Amino acid sequence: xxxxxxxxxxxxxxxxxxxxxxxxxxxxxxxxxxxxxxxxxxxxxxxxxxxxxxxxxxxxxxxxxxxxxxxxxxxxxxxxxxxxxxxxxxxxxxxxxxxxxxxxxxxxxxxxxxxxxxxxxxxxxxxxxxxxxxxxxxxxxxxxxxxxxxxxxxxxxxxxxxxxxxxxxxxxxxxxxxxxxxxxxxxxxxxxxxxxxxxxxxxxxxx
Amino acid sequence: xxxxxxxxxxxxxxxxxxxxxxxxxxxxxxxxxxxxxxxxxxxxxxxxxxxxxxxxxxxxxxxxxxxxxxxxxxxxxxxxxxxxxxxxxxxxxxxxxxxxxxxxxxxxxxxxxxxxxxxxxxxxxxxx
Numbered sequence: 001x002x003x004x005x006x007x008x009x010x011x012x013x014x015x016x017x018x019x020x021x022x023x024x025x026x027x028x029x030x031x032x033x034x035x036x037x038x039x040x041x042x043x044x045x046x047x048x049x050x051x052x053x054x055x056x057x058x059x060x061x062x063x064x065x066x067x068x069x070x071x072x073x074x075x076x077x078x079x080x081x082x083x084x085x086x087x088x089x090x091x092x093x094x095x096x097x098x099x100x101x102x103x104x105x106x107x108x109x110x111x112x113x114x115x116x117x118x119x120x121x122x123x124x125x126x127x128x129x130x131x132x133x134x135x136x137x138x139x140x141x142x143x144x145x146x147x148x149x150x151x152x153x154x155x156x157x158x159x160x161x162x163x164x165x166x167x168x169x170x171x172x173x174x175x176x177x178x179x180x181x182x183x184x185x186x187x188x189x190x191x192x193x194x195x196x197x198x199x200x201x202x203x204x205x206x207x
Numbered sequence: 208x209x210x211x212x213x214x215x216x217x218x219x220x221x222x223x224x225x226x227x228x229x230x231x232x233x234x235x236x237x238x239x240x241x242x243x244x245x246x247x248x249x250x251x252x253x254x255x256x257x258x259x260x261x262x263x264x265x266x267x268x269x270x271x272x273x274x275x276x277x278x279x280x281x282x283x284x285x286x287x288x289x290x291x292x293x294x295x296x297x298x299x300x301x302x303x304x305x306x307x308x309x310x311x312x313x314x315x316x317x318x319x320x321x322x323x324x325x326x327x328x329x330x331x332x333x334x335x
Contacts, residue, residue: 066309070306070307074287077284078287081288
């Protein structure tokens with residue numbers, strides 16, 4: 001009937017368990033305000049547990065004594081905590097500790113600065129080297145370019161010379177008649193014979 | 208008064224620190240195990256605590272001992288900072304000797320002894 005559930009399986013139990021008039025949860029107070037009193041408890045009058053007066057007197061004395069001792073202990077512990085705090089801040093060891101810490105800090109800072117300097121030097125050297133390399137490459141590239149340009153110029157000059165040479169043999173308006181006469185005077189025969197072995201015969205029937 | 212610096216970043220209004228027992232979440236049926244813990248008063252019993260100050264195993268072991276561990280140094284610190292202790296923790300500390308014996312421990316023992324005496328006298332009367 002009543003299942004003792006822990007909070008995690010509450011959801012699962014709500015799904016699995018059948019619907020009841022009263023919600024089945026083991027939480028404080030099974031019933032809400034509006035739920036009726038059970039039949040077995042209808043005429044019940046709740047009375048507090050009986051107190052034995054003799055025991056009560058003895059108990060009260062014991063409690064007084066106990067509370068006195070406890071409050072005294074509390075004050076003691078408070079004082080101890082405050083004393084420890086005070087000593088930690090302004091005690092005999094505190095100054096030495098502070099001094100040592102300051103020394104350590106300054107040493108570490110100095111080491112850090114030295115490291116930074118070293119790294120700076122390394123970095124500068126590296127940057128220098130890289131710059132030099134870049135310059136070298138640029139210089140070489142410039143040389144290459146120059147060389148290429150020179151070669152190009154040479155080629156063009158040669159071509160120019162060749163053209164000039166050929167220009168001497170060009171046919172112009174002044175040469176025209178002369179060349180025609182020459183051509184008519186010297187008929188050229190371009191016919192030739194060739195066989196499958198590759199023997200060329202330039203001599204033909206024509207003149 | 209020493210200032211309580213951290214109240215665990217939950218915005219409570221008022222409240223104080225208590226040293227109490229919290230169930231350690233082992234999630235085993237019929238096998239409880241308590242941690243003695245300094246926590247904020249309004250927190251859940253098993254919720255976030257400020258510091259663990261010991262343990263308490265309520266089930267006796269094979270030598271019929273119930274084991275308790277206590278960190279007296281830190282308990283002194285917390286009580287010095289103004290922590291309250293719950294009843295079971297006060298009783299445990301009383302039995303350990305750190306606090307005086309709790310009155311209810313003594314009273315309970317007397318009641319049980321009286322009950323045992325009346326039982327034995329009643330048994331003897333029934334025999335006769």
